[in-house]
Amino acid sequence: MSQLIENLHWLPAPPLDLKERMQNLSDASDLRQIANYALDTNQLSKLAGKLKALRKNSVDLRPLAAFKLGVVSNATTKLFSPALMATGLRYGLDLDVVEAEFNQVAQEAFSEESSFIGKRIDAVLIAIDYHGLALTAIPGDEERARKSVADCVAYLKAVSEKISSKTNAPIILQNIVPPAESFLGSFDPFLPGTLSWLITHVNHEISQLASSNISILNVLGLASNLGLANWHDLTQWNVGKLPFSLKYASIYADHVCRILSVRRGKSKRCLILDLDNTVWGGIIGDDGVDGILIGNGDPTGEAHLQVQQIALELRNCGIVLAISSKNEDAIARLPFREHPDMLLREEHIAVFQANWSDKASNIRAIAQTLSLGLESIVFLDDNPAERLQVRKELPEVSVPELPSDPALFGRTLLAAGYFESVGFSAEDRQRAEMYQQNARRADLMSNASDMESYLASLAMVATFAPFDASSRARIAQLISKSNQFNLTTKRYSEIEIAQLEQDPQVTTFQIRLTDSLGDNGMISVLICRKQDKVWDIDTWLMSCRVLGRRLEEAVLLEIVKLAKVEGVDRLVARYIPTPRNIIVKDHYRKLGFTLLNAQADGTEIWQRDLNGFEYGVVPIAVR
Amino acid sequence: MHNSPEAVAMLKQLTPIFQDVMDDDDLVISAATKAEDVDNWDSLAQIRLVVSIEEALGLRFSAAEISALQNVGDLLDLIARKRDN
Incomplete structure (x- = not known):
């Protein structure tokens, strides 16, 4: 069963013409397509070679994001670093690996010398x-x-902090995989001082080191799934100081890249489920409510019940659930309403699309209703033809391959690591509910006679405050994750955010919004830098959940009020285009700014004179 | 040496693995081929090679066996010995 994991079974198997396609690949899109197959260690090495060759020929690899990962280890990393580079492509990264010298952990951390000096490192593993x-x-x-545990943890902590401050980069710290062997059998882990006791306790302490700056890579979890005796290949350690069996390089690299990706703000927010033979066994249109297989007492029914359980667990983790099924709407809803063994109920589903359109169109519609990007969607369907259609039409959507046995659907979905996370806030917990409220707001809007009365009916209240310690984690999360409504897409670490709070030349805003349907939480963040009588808007981002509600106008009014108090007479702002923020291209024009200049790279500089500024009326109260 | 049908067949089976690991689709190997004869055949590639062959053939080699390998012929002999046991 560990093959499911080590061979990345949620990814399609490589095509028969992989060799030819590798030979002929010429751009970022080719690279990424090939990286999305379940490649083994050798195939990944080969792909890394191709990536290096393209880089050497100065091929423009955008929209892949250039990323430099430093790696520090007491073992040989050269054998898995090509796997890291190639796997990065799967996550949209043009990943370059900078390795510290073999077994130079302490030197890298504590001496003046460093392999990373003079290089812009984005993260260190x-x-x-x-x-x-x-x-x-x-x-x-x-x-x-x-004492031994405390010393080891102090060492890991010091190494992490030193390297982080040297490189100004966040750290990915691996926990410790114990050896497979135990000396005293079952008693071994319980006796203080045995190796397994020590490692258990070190790992417990490592989990406490997690912060906005240190993400923990749970390599212990991975190794346990694969089997400790498989993970530690003793011959490979003796021959080449390989930290784990080389065949696991692909899955290890995937786990590392998941964290890199989520740190860059790419995360999955929505799980779309097919119904027939996915959420339940059988076909509702043919078998009827009494005929479908769901619930305990039948092995197939239990397998599908597990799929529902997992969907609900994910919902508790903030993943919004939606349905896309080829069915009559009324018939598809019947089991949700009437079947006693169904765990999923209509109240758990944010958008329910049961019709006869193709799945890609339905998924597009769901994304639109939820104001979510396609790349934040996972689509689970037992039918290979549907999966193929969606993958082809919507390559941004993640579509796991599934084995034929429904008992393995849930495991495969979770093994893919789509829902990787480096933090969990109260907002995350409520997110699924918030998206659902949003879908209801969309409903409300289609009922309201006009936009103005709709916005008025929402009775919105916005709260403005400067950055503070208690909100720092959420601010950091927004800064790292917002891609669409983000004028400059500047990323700041939590440390840098703390510095901004203290900087007298900087004014920050965190904005929360409540309305008649609930609390939207923190939905906008701004950073303004003062220069004489000018405020330069360094960062302006907003959650797409609250798009189209004139919040940006309310925000401008508040900034101007405060700016005037501070003696500012002009706002300067920038729009830096990315493939994902076209939505705000006209943001400043709409707010009455004038274009100062447009640079060759597409960056636009806008300004607004505050003399004679007229305060308009917006349907949002400010507290 | 290495002219037996078994050795010839094994060389044929190993060739794509060598090509894969050394990232050279035109690589031709013989019993006499040594690491120095092949681009990219360094100590790291040697480990990848051994691991790939172990996987493909379902065999395991010891550290001593691995470090004693001087050329492809030695590898063929080693595989033959393992298979006889």
């Missing part, structure tokens, strides 16, 4: 395994054992 820790196993000596 600290991959230390148990061989690289000074764990002194003295079974039965609890005091020494606790």
Whole structure:
């Protein structure tokens, strides 16, 4: 069963003409397409070679995002770094790996010398395994054992912090995989001072090191799934100091890249489920409510029940659920309303699309209703033909391959790691509910006679405050994740955000919005930098959930009010285009700014004179 | 040496693995081929090669066996020995 994981079974198998396609690839899109197959270690190495060759020939690899990953380890990393580079392509990254010298962890952290100096590093992976820790196993000596754990954790913490401050980059710190062997059998993990006891306790402490700046890579979880005795290939360690069996390079690299990707703000927000033979067994249109297989007592029914359980768990994690099914709407809804064993109910589903249109069109409609980008959507369907159609029409959507046995649907979906996360806020917990409210607002709007009365009926209240420590995590999350309504797409780490709070030349805004249907939470962030009598709007971003509600006008009014108090007489702002923020191209024009100049790279500089500024009326109260 | 049908067949089976690991689709190997004869055949490629062959043939080699390999012929002999046991 570990093959499902190690062979990346949620990705389509490589095509028969993979060799030819590798030979002929010439641009970013080719690279990315090939990286989306389930490639093994050798195939990934080959693809990394092609990527290097294109880079060498200065081929423009956009829209892949250039990313430099530093790697520090006590073991040989050269064998998995090509896998990292090639896997990065799967996640939209033009990934370059900068390796510290073999087994130079402490030197890299504590000496003046560093492999990373003078390079703009975007993140550093600290991959230390148990061989690289000074764990002194003295079974039965609890005091020494606790000291040994504390020393090791202090070392890992110091290494992480030093390297982070040297490179100004966030850290991905791996936890520790224990060896497969135990000395005292079942008693081994419970006796203080054994290696397994020490490693368990070190891992517990490592999990406490997680912060906005340090993400923990749960390599222990991965290795446990694959089997510790498989993970630690003793011969490969002896021959080449390989930290784990080379065949696992693909899945390891995928796990690393998941974290890189989510740190860059790419995360899945929505799971769209097919119904027949996915959410339940059988076909509702043919079998009827009494004939479909769902619930305990039938192995197929239980398998589909697990799919529902997992969907609900994901909803608790903030993933919004939607349905896309080729069915009559009324018939498709019947099991949700009438079948006693269904776990999923209509109230859990934000958008319900049961009709006879093709799935790609339905998915597009769902994305639109929820104001979500297609790249934040996962589509689960047992039917290979539907999967193929969606993959072809909407390559941005993630569509896992599924085995024929529904018992494995849930495991495959989760093994794909779509819902990787590096933090979890109260907002995340409520997100699914918020998206659902949003879908209801969309309903409300289609009922309102006109836009103005709709907005008035929402009774919106916006709250403005400067950045503060208690909101820092959410601010950081918005800054790292917002891509569409984001004028400059500048990313700041939590450390940098804390610095901004203190900077007297900087004025920051965090804006929350509530309305008659609920709390939208923090939905906008601004950073203004003061220069004499000018405010330069460094960052302006807004959650797309609240698009079209004139919030940006309300925000401008508030900025201007405060700017005038500070003696500012002019606002300057920038629009830096990316493939994803076209939505705000006319943002400043609409707000009455005038274009100062447009640069060759597409960056536009706008300004607005505040003398004689007229405060308009917006349907949003400000607190 | 290495003219037996088994050795010839094994060389044929190993060739695509070599091509894959050395990233050279036109690579031709013989029993006499050594690491120095092939671009990209460094110590890291050697490990990838051994691991790939182990996977493909369902065999396991020890560290001593791996480091004793001087050329492709040695590898053929080693595989033959493993298969006889």
